[in-house]
Amino acid sequence: AQKITQTQPGMFVQEKEAVTLDCTYDTSDPSYGLFWYKQPSSGEMIFLIYQGSYDQQNATEGRYSLNFQKARKSANLVISASQLGDSAMYFCAMREGRGGSYIPTFGRGTSLIVHP
Amino acid sequence: EADIYQTPRYLVIGTGKKITLECSQTMGHDKMYWYQQDPGMELHLIHYSYGVNSTEKGDLSSESTVSRIRTEHFPLTLESARPSHTSQYLCASSDSETGTGVHEQYFGPGTRLTVT
Numbered sequence A: 001a002q003k004i005t006q007t008q009p010g011m012f013v014q015e016k017e018a019v020t021l022d023c024t025y026d027t028s029d030p031s032y033g034l035f036w037y038k039q040p041s042s043g044e045m046i047f048l049i050y051q052g053s054y055d056q057q058n059a060t061e062g063r064y065s066l067n068f069q070k071a072r073k074s075a076n077l078v079i080s081a082s083q084l085g086d087s088a089m090y091f092c093a094m095r096e097g098r099g100g101s102y103i104p105t106f107g108r109g110t111s112l113i114v115h116p
Numbered sequence B: 001e002a003d004i005y006q007t008p009r010y011l012v013i014g015t016g017k018k019i020t021l022e023c024s025q026t027m028g029h030d031k032m033y034w035y036q037q038d039p040g041m042e043l044h045l046i047h048y049s050y051g052v053n054s055t056e057k058g059d060l061s062s063e064s065t066v067s068r069i070r071t072e073h074f075p076l077t078l079e080s081a082r083p084s085h086t087s088q089y090l091c092a093s094s095d096s097e098t099g100t101g102v103h104e105q106y107f108g109p110g111t112r113l114t115v116t
Helices: none
Strands: A010-014 A019-021 A032-039 A046-052 A064-069 A074-079 A088-096 A110-115 B004-007 B010-013 B019-025 B031-037 B044-051 B054-057 B064-066 B076-078 B087-094 B111-115
Touching: A010 A019, A019 A110, A032 A064, A032 A074, A046 A064, A046 A074, A074 A088, B004 B087, B010 B019, B019 B031, B019 B087, B019 B111, B044 B064
Parallel strands: A010 A110, B010 B111
Antiparallel strands: A019 A074, A032 A046, A032 A088, A064 A074, A088 A110, B004 B019, B019 B076, B031 B044, B031 B087, B044 B054, B064 B076, B087 B111
């Protein structure tokens, strides 16, 4: 079974608008971490934001925020005020504790295109 | 900026050749990873290492081998390249989870391999 599910293969957003990229996860480990990475067309993977399973507040990093709903097992990425440079693939990943040997599992990714 | 390097960046090679993809990091990270990724697609974990003299196979069997003789170096070898090996190969590293912090993965720029 997929541990990380990203149901949106592609998303389109107008420049300066906000966009939400969905991510749901599956784990029975009480200790886990959730990551979002950005991959531009150049190919490198860039770390964006992290949410720990015990964190009480949603993570924020500049224009990125993580809408963490633990009971629903979702960790959606919200990008505010989209910019043309935000066009890229976005990957959600989970690192489980001892049960997962601390090796991250990635979702299939969502392609985001920002229109001017 | 991440201090993780991959060479070569691009490689075109004939079927049956033996190739080694190089990956080095200067951050002193214990953990290193190799991923295979087709353009715009998900990442497949090929191999990972927890530290020197520790290597494990990932989910994808790609007929490759790795070694970890030094902390900073994690080369990937294909003994006999085939057209099905045509893909992008991403190397990553992270520090171990024994201390506080996010322990995100840092990725290299990737090697785009074409086997003719």
